[in-house]
Amino acid sequence: EEVINRIAAGEVIQRPANALKELIENSLDPKATNIQLMVKNGGLKLLQIQDNGTGIRKEDFEIVCERFTTSKLREFEDLHKISTYGFRGEALASISHIAHLTITSKTKHDICAYQASFVDSKLQGTPKPVAGNQGTIITVEDLFYNMTVRKKALRSPAEEYQKISEVVSKYAIHNSTVGFALKKSGDNNDIRTPPESNAVENIRIIYGNTIARELIEFSLESTPFKFKVHGYMTNVNYSTKKLQFLLFINHRLVDCQSLKKCVDHVYSTYLPKNMHPFVYLSLELDPGDIDINVHPTKHEVHFFKRRTDYRKYHNCSRDKIVGFKQ
Numbered sequence: 001e002e003v004i005n006r007i008a009a010g011e012v013i014q015r016p017a018n019a020l021k022e023l024i025e026n027s028l029d030p031k032a033t034n035i036q037l038m039v040k041n042g043g044l045k046l047l048q049i050q051d052n053g054t055g056i057r058k059e060d061f062e063i064v065c066e067r068f069t070t071s072k073l074r075e076f077e078d079l080h081k082i083s084t085y086g087f088r089g090e091a092l093a094s095i096s097h098i099a100h101l102t103i104t105s106k107t108k109h110d111i112c113a114y115q116a117s118f119v120d121s122k123l124q125g126t127p128k129p130v131a132g133n134q135g136t137i138i139t140v141e142d143l144f145y146n147m148t149v150r151k152k153a154l155r156s157p158a159e160e161y162q163k164i165s166e167v168v169s170k171y172a173i174h175n176s177t178v179g180f181a182l183k184k185s186g187d188n189n190d191i192r193t194p195p196e197s198n199a200v201e202n203i204r205i206i207y208g209n210t211i212a213r214e215l216i217e218f219s220l221e222s223t224p225f226k227f228k229v230h231g232y233m234t235n236v237n238y239s240t241k242k243l244q245f246l247l248f249i250n251h252r253l254v255d256c257q258s259l260k261k262c263v264d265h266v267y268s269t270y271l272p273k274n275m276h277p278f279v280y281l282s283l284e285l286d287p288g289d290i291d292i293n294v295h296p297t298k299h300e301v302h303f304f305k306r307r308t309d310y311r312k313y314h315n316c317s318r319d320k321i322v323g324f325k326q
């Protein structure tokens with residue numbers, strides 16, 4: 001049975017960047033305003049995240065890592081109006097099956113923090129009191145230590161770190177009121193955004209001034225279709241070879257090949273060849289119109305019904321875009 005759990009866990013967590021994405025979302029859910037990340041060896045030796053959110057109560061340590069245990073979903077119907085990132089209670093459980101997991105946390109009601117480690121979803125011993133500030137520190141060590149094949153299939157630590165850094169960059173831009181810091185152990189911060197910032201400022205910090213000063217803001221809202229689009233894009237060539245596409249749907253970082261192709265198509269129609277822009281797109285749709293449950297990593301989103309309606313907007317002309325400004 002343990003092997004089955006491990007395989008299932010490997011589906012949810014395919015590489016260090018997936019684990020980190022889950023952990024970042026777990027920190028955003030309890031309203032952290034500061035998130036600090038530390039990584040060793042591309043995340044394989046260490047992934048650590050510290051937040052200043054509401055914390056985990058000592059009595060909840062017993063169950064936080066049990067599969068399908070979540071504090072976020074109350075009724076099945078809630079699935080259609082999920083406002084938190086987490087809802088399946090799978091991330092911590094999965095991580096505990098394929099890594100050494102330690103949680104340190106303090107709520108505002110406790111006088112000290114508590115720390116415990118977890119193996120295969122189970123709390124080891126009882127949480128021990130330690131010093132600490134309000135919030136949570138999740139430490140993930142030796143990811144895939146018991147999955148040698150998976151470990152071998154990964155890219156180099158440098159490339160895995162690159163993927164981690166992309167995830168952090170995107171979340172920092174989309175959640176610009178939260179301060180993010182990412183570093184490799186021993187090094188200085190690679191990414192550092194202040195709390196109470198804004199998307200443009202964070203794009204400047206992370207992707208540089210060349211892109212930031214070319215940004216064009218756009219927003220589009222439709223009450224009948226119940227959707228909102230907001231974002232920034234550039235018209236100029238961006239130094240990397242391909243389209244830099246940051247896509248959030250209902251605040252989830254997702255991949256959507258069809259939408260990406262569509263954006264690429266628009267650019268290749270209106271711009272000279274080989275112009276690869278930077279596009280940051282945030283879509284808010286009626287949660288009933290999309291399925292975020294299609295893949296264990298929650299990384300892909302499917303659109304339900306109304307597809308044709310959205311397609312009308314694929315060809316929308318510039319003057320339909322409200323708040324278009326340079």
Ligand code: ADP
Nearest residue numbers: 026027055070071086087088089090091092136
């Ligand atoms: P989910 O996010 O789907 O609920 P997870 O396995 O990611 O499931 O987390 C399990 C539970 O652990 C969460 O529902 C939450 O109660 C708690 N938790 C995890 N990370 C944090 C954190 N950084 N701060 C506070 N609570 C947390």
Ligand code: MG
Nearest residue numbers: 022026086091
């Ligand atoms: Mg979660």
